[in-house]
Amino acid sequence: MSSSYFDLDDLPGPSNRRSTNRDVYVSAHDSGYGASVYSEVEPERPTLVSRNTMPLPSVPGAMLGGASEENTQRLLQFQVQQLHYNENRAALARAITTVMNMLKELQSTNREWPAQYPAFSPGNGPVEKLTAPTSTSDRPSHLRRVATDLPFPSANQDKLTLVSPSPSSEVPRLMSSQLSHEFNVLKLDLKLGAVSPAELVQSLEKSAIASLLDGKISQALKHLLSLRERIEDTASKVLVTGDLNAGKSTFCNALLRRNILPEDQQPCTNVFCEVLDAQINNGVEEVHAIPHGSTYNRQDERTYDVFPLSQLERLAVSPEIYMLLKVYIDDKRPPEQSLLRNGVVDIALIDAPGLNLDSMQTTAVFARQEEIDVVVFVVSAENHFTLSAKEFIWNAAHEKAFIFIVVNRFDNIRDKNRCSRLILEQVSKLSPRTYDDSDDLVHFVSSNKVRIPEPDDNDDGDDSGDGDNGGPSNDDDVVDFERLERCLRNFVLEKRAISKLAPAKTYLLNVLGDLEALSSYNEELAQNEAQRLKDELTRIAPIYEATLQNSVKISEDVDASIEKLVTSVYEHTRYKLEHVIAEIGAKTYVEYPGIFAVYSYAADTRDAMLHSIQQSVVECEEFARKRTTGGFNVLKNLGLRHFQGTAYYTEKIFNNGLMFSRRKDLLARGSVSAPIEFTDYIDLEQKEKISGLGMSMTIATVAGTGVLGLPSAVVSGVVNASSIIGLRNLRKWVVPALGLVLLCGAVYFISDIPNVVPRKLAKKLKRELESVDYIHTNSDRIASECRKVLKYPSEDLRSAFQQLLDEQATQKNERAKQMSQAEESLRYFSRLHKDSRSNFNMISKFDLEGVMVGGHVEF
Numbered sequence: 003m004s005s006s007y008f009d010l011d012d013l014p015g016p017s018n019r020r021s022t023n024r025d026v027y028v029s030a031h032d033s034g035y036g037a038s039v040y041s042e043v044e045p046e047r048p049t050l051v052s053r054n055t056m057p058l059p060s061v062p063g064a065m066l067g068g069a070s071e072e073n074t075q076r077l078l079q080f081q082v083q084q085l086h087y088n089e090n091r092a093a094l095a096r097a098i099t100t101v102m103n104m105l106k107e108l109q110s111t112n113r114e115w116p117a118q119y120p121a122f123s124p125g126n127g128p129v130e131k132l133t134a135p136t137s138t139s140d141r142p143s144h145l146r147r148v149a150t151d152l153p154f155p156s157a158n159q160d161k162l163t164l165v166s167p168s169p170s171s172e173v174p175r176l177m178s179s180q181l182s183h184e185f186n187v188l189k190l191d192l193k194l195g196a197v198s199p200a201e202l203v204q205s206l207e208k209s210a211i212a213s214l215l216d217g218k219i220s221q222a223l224k225h226l227l228s229l230r231e232r233i234e235d236t237a238s239k240v241l242v243t244g245d246l247n248a249g250k251s252t253f254c255n256a257l258l259r260r261n262i263l264p265e266d267q268q269p270c271t272n273v274f275c276e277v278l279d280a281q282i283n284n285g286v287e288e289v290h291a292i293p294h295g296s297t298y299n300r301q302d303e304r305t306y307d308v309f310p311l312s313q314l315e316r317l318a319v320s321p322e323i324y325m326l327l328k329v330y331i332d333d334k335r336p337p338e339q340s341l342l343r344n345g346v347v348d349i350a351l352i353d354a355p356g357l358n359l360d361s362m363q364t365t366a367v368f369a370r371q372e373e374i375d376v377v378v379f380v381v382s383a384e385n386h387f388t389l390s391a392k393e394f395i396w397n398a399a400h401e402k403a404f405i406f407i408v409v410n411r412f413d414n415i416r417d418k419n420r421c422s423r424l425i426l427e428q429v430s431k432l433s434p435r436t437y438d439d440s441d442d443l444v445h446f447v448s449s450n451k452v453r454i455p456e457p458d459d460n461d462d463g464d465d466s467g468d469g470d471n472g473g474p475s476n477d478d479d480v481v482d483f484e485r486l487e488r489c490l491r492n493f494v495l496e497k498r499a500i501s502k503l504a505p506a507k508t509y510l511l512n513v514l515g516d517l518e519a520l521s522s523y524n525e526e527l528a529q530n531e532a533q534r535l536k537d538e539l540t541r542i543a544p545i546y547e548a549t550l551q552n553s554v555k556i557s558e559d560v561d562a563s564i565e566k567l568v569t570s571v572y573e574h575t576r577y578k579l580e581h582v583i584a585e586i587g588a589k590t591y592v593e594y595p596g597i598f599a600v601y602s603y604a605a606d607t608r609d610a611m612l613h614s615i616q617q618s619v620v621e622c623e624e625f626a627r628k629r630t631t632g633g634f635n636v637l638k639n640l641g642l643r644h645f646q647g648t649a650y651y652t653e654k655i656f657n658n659g660l661m662f663s664r665r666k667d668l669l670a671r672g673s674v675s676a677p678i679e680f681t682d683y684i685d686l687e688q689k690e691k692i693s694g695l696g697m698s699m700t701i702a703t704v705a706g707t708g709v710l711g712l713p714s715a716v717v718s719g720v721v722n723a724s725s726i727i728g729l730r731n732l733r734k735w736v737v738p739a740l741g742l743v744l745l746c747g748a749v750y751f752i753s754d755i756p757n758v759v760p761r762k763l764a765k766k767l768k769r770e771l772e773s774v775d776y777i778h779t780n781s782d783r784i785a786s787e788c789r790k791v792l793k794y795p796s797e798d799l800r801s802a803f804q805q806l807l808d809e810q811a812t813q814k815n816e817r818a819k820q821m822s823q824a825e826e827s828l829r830y831f832s833r834l835h836k837d838s839r840s841n842f843n844m845i846s847k848f849d850l851e852g853v854m855v856g857g858h859v860e861f
């Protein structure tokens with residue numbers, strides 16, 4: 003009988019498919035089990051399977067038996083099943099790609115907008131739907147009133163202004179045990195000593211949660227990738243695992259009907275042994291031992307060490323060197339009996355180390371199950387399920403949905419009914435779906451009762467009779483084991499849809515369920531957050547506008563008020579100086595000390611005049627100082643009123659004594675010196691007046707009235723007499739008269755010095771002061787000093803407003819940015835929610851077992 007075995011290593015593509023029985027199946031399209039048609043022209047494939055074809059094995063001749071009607075019916079049913087399988091497989095592969103894309107998108111979104119976990123409260127389900135995001139936003143800012151009721155022209159008073167951002171409001175992210183049931187794939191496993199996951203999650207930063215989620219997504223992506231590879235791989239991997247000494251190796255040997263795997267090992271088996279059909283290895287029986295860190299490639303002998311089968315016992319207990327043993331055996335039994343050489347698919351039977359051997363290997367078994375299609379869990383009927391067994395089945399059931407359970411060593415149980423009832427009860431809790439199908443999936447057997455023929459035994463395969471492995475077997479033991487074999491064969495080979503595709507479907511549904519839960523929660527969060535930020539922006543925007551207007555108004559008012567104050571100081575100074583300078587010639591400053599101290603009289607008078615002007619300047623400066631102090635205080639109060647207690651404004655102390663401390667007055671600087679000159683003693687204007695009236699009259703008048711003290715009538719009489727007495731007589735009188743006149747004049751000038759000097763000096767000073775524009779220069783100097791001094795508090799105030807405005811603008815912009823992020827996040831999570839729900843519904847409709855009705859599954 004010729005049978006075609008599918009060799010993955012040698013024949014990777016459909017074109018390399020070997021086909022036997024092709025004469026028989028030439029009319030059938032690629033059904034998967036023998037419809038791999040090698041005709042000259044490749045027949046057109048039906049749309050149903052055209053999208054994704056995979057190499058399919060031939061139908062074994064054994065399955066056909068003869069050309070009877072029964073066999074034809076069976077063949078047809080088989081082909082239909084395979085068509086359906088291919089369709090589901092292709093749809094699942096597409097679904098895996100879609101879900102992977104969804105996860106990748108979530109991963110990148112999660113890095114920008116960290117997704118959040120729902121907050122749960124034990125016993126009540128979700129209690130707090132978050133209304134605010136965590137770290138990206140703040141509570142509504144605290145508002146503070148500021149008043150601007152100044153003596154300055156008032157700005158809008160009582161405007162509201164934002165003062166400072168409040169600390170961010172952390173939203174609880176409690177994840178209780180209930181939540182851990184809600185999430186499957188994306189569940190965050192948090193264990194840290196005695197701290198509960200709930201406490202741990204609550205204490206974690208949002209970014210930490212996001213990075214944990216990121217790790218979970220990466221794991222899920224890796225898992226999906228291996229799932230996709232697995233469903234596209236025609237071979238099936240069967241992992242035989244279970245507790246230490248449960249009889250796994252004995253069970254595998256019983257299945258193989260050969261004592262291949264070392265039993266009853268001391269120390270126990272602790273290297274994975276993968277048993278494969280030797281046909282894959284060119285029919286050679288041997289062990290390929292793969293060292294740690296090596297990637298197995300059968301074609302490349304450098305990736306493994308070759309040993310004869312007899313070395314297996316030694317190798318199986320050498321975990322320090324080898325991580326996996328590939329055991330190729332030549333099962334000569336007919337395909338309908340052989341599990342390895344079944345003619346349908348390549349099977350790898352993996353004997354795993356006992357679960358509770360040590361934690362390292364238990365972890366390795368857990369990890370291995372990702373790439374496994376069927377998990378056969380061997381449990382000792384005497385010990386029932388240990389804790390590690392329960393944990394393993396619990397986890398495996400989540401993904402695989404169905405676990406094939408072998409309750410071994412049943413021969414040692416007296417009360418078999420009670421034992422099976424108790425074990426089934428446990429199964430119902432650990433894997434309800436396995437329990438529902440327990441007739442086919444849970445078997446109570448005694449593996450050591452299966453007769454294993456000796457190598458030279460020409461037994462025809464009849465297993466009945468004494469078990470060579472253990473004690474005497476009875477019919478029941480053999481019947482039970484044969485039934486187990488049929489069910490396992492059926493599960494692995496004919497129900498590949500379940501054994502191979504169901505894990506992918508279950509995992510996809512778990513991922514999509516998690517995505518739906520996560521996205522729906524985050525959608526609501528983003529919705530609330532977007533709304534909250536919108537409300538806050540609506541509240542903040544007018545406050546910012548008001549602050550802006552307020553600050554502009556206050557700034558203008560402050561400037562205007564300062565200018566007003568400066569102008570008033572200028573005018574006051576000008577008025578005072580004009581007045582004092584106008585008056586300087588009008589009063590006596592020093593007593594006239596007499597003709598012999600005439601110079602010092604002039605100098606003292608000048609100094610006194612200058613002093614009086616300077617005194618007036620000092621008074622004006624004092625006035626300006628007072629006004630400036632008042633203005634400073636007003637500005638300071640304005641600052642305190644708006645910004646007391648904030649970082650924007652610091653109260654300053656004004657030392658008004660420093661104003662005008664450096665004498666910048668022109669007089670003080672000696673710019674007006676008014677040196678004493680001879681002419682300061684003579685009033686030339688007075689002399690001109692005398693010349694105008696006639697010298698004689700003047701002399702006479704002066705002499706008579708000013709010097710001699712004679713009445714003017716007497717002087718007139720003398721003049722009249724001169725005209726009567728004639729010129730000759732006059733000559734006799736002239737010289738003495740002139741002398742008298744000169745004498746009188748000298749006396750007059752000398753006696754007028756006390757009057758002339760102040761007058762002349764006053765005039766002179768005025769002229770000098772005028773030439774340097776003394777009044778304006780001084781008024782301007784004093785006023786400018788006021789402006790300069792008031793500039794500091796006004797700048798402080800302006801700067802405080804500017805800082806406030808800047809901060810408000812930053813807050814406003816941040817909120818706007820956060821809002822656009824929240825809206826983007828809302829759009830994303832809404833889409834993710836919708837997609838995960840619709841994909842979930844779509845995938846849950848995949849009927850892996852049933853026969854398709856009305857078309858193909860579309861994804």
Ligand SMILES: Nc1nc2c(ncn2[C@@H]2O[C@H](COP(=O)(O)OP(=O)(O)OP(=O)(O)O)[C@@H](O)[C@H]2O)c(=O)[nH]1
Nearest residue numbers: 247248249250251252266270271356411448449450
């Ligand atoms: N009575 C009885 N003994 C069995 C049965 N199956 C296995 N044994 C015995 O149980 C012991 C352990 O069997 P193994 O097959 O080595 O068990 P294992 O689970 O592979 O052990 P490790 O891989 O080392 O954990 C051996 O002495 C077997 O003979 C059974 O069905 N009935």
